[in-house]
Amino acid sequence: QKEVEQDPGPLSVPEGAIVSLNCTYSNSAFQYFMWYRQYSRKGPELLMYTYSSGNKEDGRFTAQVDKSSKYISLFIRDSQPSDSATYLCAAYSSYKLIFGSGTRLLVRP
Amino acid sequence: DVKVTQSSRYLVKRTGEKVFLECVQDMDHENMFWYRQDPGLGLRLIYFSYDVKMKEKGDIPEGYSVSREKKERFSLILESASTNQTSMYLCASRPTGFEQYFGPGTRLTVT
Numbered sequence: 001q002k003e004v005e006q007d008p009g010p011l012s013v014p015e016g017a018i019v020s021l022n023c024t025y026s027n028s029a030f031q032y033f034m035w036y037r038q039y040s041r042k043g044p045e046l047l048m049y050t051y052s053s054g055n056k057e058d059g060r061f062t063a064q065v066d067k068s069s070k071y072i073s074l075f076i077r078d079s080q081p082s083d084s085a086t087y088l089c090a091a092y093s094s095y096k097l098i099f100g101s102g103t104r105l106l107v108r109p
Numbered sequence: 110d111v112k113v114t115q116s117s118r119y120l121v122k123r124t125g126e127k128v129f130l131e132c133v134q135d136m137d138h139e140n141m142f143w144y145r146q147d148p149g150l151g152l153r154l155i156y157f158s159y160d161v162k163m164k165e166k167g168d169i170p171e172g173y174s175v176s177r178e179k180k181e182r183f184s185l186i187l188e189s190a191s192t193n194q195t196s197m198y199l200c201a202s203r204p205t206g207f208e209q210y211f212g213p214g215t216r217l218t219v220t
Binding site: 092102 | 113140151165201
């Protein structure tokens with residue numbers, strides 16, 4: 001079993017939709033969780049991070065961690081075509097980031 | 110602005126060749142990483158380094174080696190390239206803490 005699991009998609013939504021991207025993890029010792037965004041032919045860039053449980057909001061983006069169910073979510077409100085990218089969740093553990101396989105998101109104009 | 114650069118965006122090599130992938134960061138970060146990214150498998154850690162001349166194996170080190178002679182430079186070496194090493198290679202650097210900064214990637218094709 002992979003330590004961080006993520007549905008690969010693709011997920012296709014119309015512009016303006018609310019997008020929900022999700023990951024599950026298996027190691028209850030994980031404390032820091034990240035979301036990276038990767039545009040085609042580019043390296044990943046950090047979008048948001050959260051510590052332990054709870055929500056964190058940044059503009060149209062909200063990251064949520066539920067440690068009781070080992071569930072990580074990223075919500076995108078009022079999605080835009082420029083949000084079309086692959087979204088990678090990650091957990092930090094002992095020097096390393098452990099990544100999910102990424103979900104490809106397409107926002108249709 | 111943190112900058113991580115990789116020597117090539119695209120590379121085509123023949124089976125059996127020795128391949129060098131170079132990564133340079135300009136922010137004096139202690140930690141540097143090499144990943145490969147394949148469809149459906151995500152990012153997998155090959156090697157990382159937490160200081161000059163120090164290296165640690167990641168999850169898939171077989172067939173690869175690394176070199177870090179200077180703090181800003183981390184090289185990935187494929188001693189004898191094989192077709193199953195065709196992939197996107199991503200370098201990252203990180204200061205103390207957990208936020209990693211990635212380079213643009215090198216798409217390597219081994220024929």
